[in-house]
Amino acid sequence: xxxxxxxxxxxxxxxxxxxxxxxxxxxxxxxxxxxxxxxxxxxxxxxxxxxxxxxxxxxxxxxxxxxxxxxxxxxxxxxxxxxxxxxxxxxxxxxxxxxxxxxxxxxxxxxxxxxxxxxxxxxxxxxxxxxxxxxxxxxxxxxxxxxxxxxxxxxxxxxxxxxxxxxxxxxxxxxxxxxxxxxxxxxxxxxxxxxxxxxxxxxxxxxxxxxxxxxxxxxxxxxxxxxxxxxxxxxxxxxxxxxxxxxxxxxxxxxxxxxxxxxxxxxxxxxxxxxxxxxxxxxxxxxxxxxxxxxxxxxxxxxxxxxxxxxxxxxxxxxxxxxxxxxxxxxxxxxxxxxxxxxxxxxxxxxxxxxxxxxxxxxxxxxxxxxxxxxxxxxxxxxxxxxxxxxxxxxxxxxxxxxxxxxxxxxxxxxxxxxxxxxxxxxxxxxxxxxxxxxxxxxxxxxxxxxxxxxxxxxxxxxxxxxxxxxxxxxxxx
Amino acid sequence: xxxxxxxxxxxxxxxxxxxxxxxxxxxxxxxxxxxxxxxxxxxxxxxxxxxxxxxxxxxxxxxxxxxxxxxxxxxxxxxxxxxxxxxxxxxxxxxxxxxxxxxxxxxxxxxxxxxxxxxxxxxxxxxxxxxxxxxxxxxxxxxxxxxxxxxxxxxxxxxxxxxxxxxxxxxxxxxxxxxxxxxxxxxxxxxxxxxxxxxxxxxxxxxxxxxxxxxxxxxxxxxxxxxxxxxx
Numbered sequence: 001x002x003x004x005x006x007x008x009x010x011x012x013x014x015x016x017x018x019x020x021x022x023x024x025x026x027x028x029x030x031x032x033x034x035x036x037x038x039x040x041x042x043x044x045x046x047x048x049x050x051x052x053x054x055x056x057x058x059x060x061x062x063x064x065x066x067x068x069x070x071x072x073x074x075x076x077x078x079x080x081x082x083x084x085x086x087x088x089x090x091x092x093x094x095x096x097x098x099x100x101x102x103x104x105x106x107x108x109x110x111x112x113x114x115x116x117x118x119x120x121x122x123x124x125x126x127x128x129x130x131x132x133x134x135x136x137x138x139x140x141x142x143x144x145x146x147x148x149x150x151x152x153x154x155x156x157x158x159x160x161x162x163x164x165x166x167x168x169x170x171x172x173x174x175x176x177x178x179x180x181x182x183x184x185x186x187x188x189x190x191x192x193x194x195x196x197x198x199x200x201x202x203x204x205x206x207x208x209x210x211x212x213x214x215x216x217x218x219x220x221x222x223x224x225x226x227x228x229x230x231x232x233x234x235x236x237x238x239x240x241x242x243x244x245x246x247x248x249x250x251x252x253x254x255x256x257x258x259x260x261x262x263x264x265x266x267x268x269x270x271x272x273x274x275x276x277x278x279x280x281x282x283x284x285x286x287x288x289x290x291x292x293x294x295x296x297x298x299x300x301x302x303x304x305x306x307x308x309x310x311x312x313x314x315x316x317x318x319x320x321x322x323x324x325x326x327x328x329x330x331x332x333x334x335x336x337x338x339x340x341x342x343x344x345x346x347x348x349x350x351x352x353x354x355x356x357x358x359x360x361x362x363x364x365x366x367x368x369x370x371x372x373x374x375x376x377x378x379x380x381x382x383x384x385x386x387x388x389x390x391x392x393x394x395x396x397x398x399x400x401x402x403x404x405x406x407x408x409x410x411x412x413x414x415x416x417x418x419x420x421x422x423x424x425x426x427x428x429x430x431x432x433x434x435x436x437x438x439x440x441x442x443x444x445x446x447x448x449x450x451x452x453x454x455x456x457x458x459x460x461x462x463x464x465x466x467x468x469x470x471x472x473x474x475x476x477x478x
Numbered sequence: 479x480x481x482x483x484x485x486x487x488x489x490x491x492x493x494x495x496x497x498x499x500x501x502x503x504x505x506x507x508x509x510x511x512x513x514x515x516x517x518x519x520x521x522x523x524x525x526x527x528x529x530x531x532x533x534x535x536x537x538x539x540x541x542x543x544x545x546x547x548x549x550x551x552x553x554x555x556x557x558x559x560x561x562x563x564x565x566x567x568x569x570x571x572x573x574x575x576x577x578x579x580x581x582x583x584x585x586x587x588x589x590x591x592x593x594x595x596x597x598x599x600x601x602x603x604x605x606x607x608x609x610x611x612x613x614x615x616x617x618x619x620x621x622x623x624x625x626x627x628x629x630x631x632x633x634x635x636x637x638x639x640x641x642x643x644x645x646x647x648x649x650x651x652x653x654x655x656x657x658x659x660x661x662x663x664x665x666x667x668x669x670x671x672x673x674x675x676x677x678x679x680x681x682x683x684x685x686x687x688x689x690x691x692x693x694x695x696x697x698x699x700x701x702x703x704x705x706x707x708x709x710x
Binding site for chain 2 (some may be wrong): 247248250251252253254255256257258259261262265287319322323326335336337338339340374375
């Protein structure tokens, strides 16, 4: 059963294959019936001609002295020789079968219910039609026979037959074409539904528009929506689990970090300072990971659909995030600054704060003392943008695509970090339909990360499909 | 300066109490909202550090009750849940500041100091920043108890920075603060006044420039043993 489902089936092809034999058979029947009708009509007309001729000839038969004569016809050639009846031949036989006039090759046909009686006969090897009129006189019954080459199966009938075939073919073609087109247009709503599904990211599980679907497709769309709902429920449960876990981790981490910080300041613990500092580093890393997991769970498209997009001033956002990090930059001996021009984007302030926070965090991590970090925002011809540039260790060109993957860290990365930072940035950029570009900094040193947002107003569209859509995008035949 | 720490998790409460203790605060602890309410009723505290996730009556409800009872002491809210709704609700209910777990001890101490300073400012009109004292109402600046003369515009810049001690104040904001005094401001007016202020303040307090963002009046360092901050 299942392997029968394997090859993709086209409704149009199936419909055509199903329709072609009966339509062809129907066409053959129509052609046959038309042909028969034409032949019958032609024959009736021809018989009428023979009858007319026979009656005309019969007027020449006279009775003299108890004998039958057809004198006036004696000089007449065996053909009638008048107008269009040139092709007719006749014979007149007496009661004893003696030829009174005409062509001796034309014999009478046996009587049938009618007078004249008709029958097909052969003259030499040619098919002829013979009408025999029995004329009752005082001297017995004379038979007047008129024969002609029967063209009821040839001539005009051939033309009728040919045109019937032609019309039949045209009808068949048009029917099939209409079926093809009908299926195409009939399936349009399905194609629209397909488009809606194709345009989605793998984790976007909003229900499909039911009202747009035609009645026939509605059960399918409803079933799909049910599936989406179940998938969404599962995704939500998983997200909730991640979020709960992160929350549950935070409180003990806060306690442990706090105690370590207090301990490191105790004069009595000075001898252990290096070991406590190492512990503190590890704990900070754990804290960062918990925070980032939470940020990822938050950035999930289906989770953040509930997050209302609002107008976000990038300038204000940068000021807020940088202010938080001023002390860290001073401690690390870094010059951190900003170059802020007006830039408004439509987005989630909280998620964008996560995005910038992670970029600044990376810059602080990977820029050695004496380095510079500059955060910029503004609007260019492509729309508003946000940019973080440092002159630190940089990301080799070959690794720039991979650093967006979750848990990927550059080989030999220093300091705490778990490789979630840029994955979060990537996810949040996508959600805002923004382009994330990772390049080298000025003069090829360090890193420059630019988040280019679309022009405001384009953001009401659903989030940009994930890149794997490109891989699955194959032409679909219908 | 007395702080009440309301936190049910012993490990966290203990760390906070010790950290704030080292920063020079006197710290009391309460493990539940009921105990906290009792303590706040009977004794004076300069500030409360309040965890939202308390058993029974949660932190937000305690905060609501405190404010409806007319208690005005500054409240610093702690939470492990960083949903926007929680933060908005806490601030709406009258929290003065909000800190996400996990945080650094130094950060908590600095914010607590800023909150207490702000509360004192509103009651006494005075701001004490280590060696300097700013009398906002009387428009006076004292360094080591000696009066320092400031021009009107210098004073406005200092006031704007001092009211936001420890926070970066943007150049635009400083510009707006002095613009009413001089219609024809040169683009570098703020730099000029800041540099004049710096020379008058000497090493009593630092005004730090943050490139492209603005200026920050630094917290006077409450020096104990050198802080954990350097290990980040």
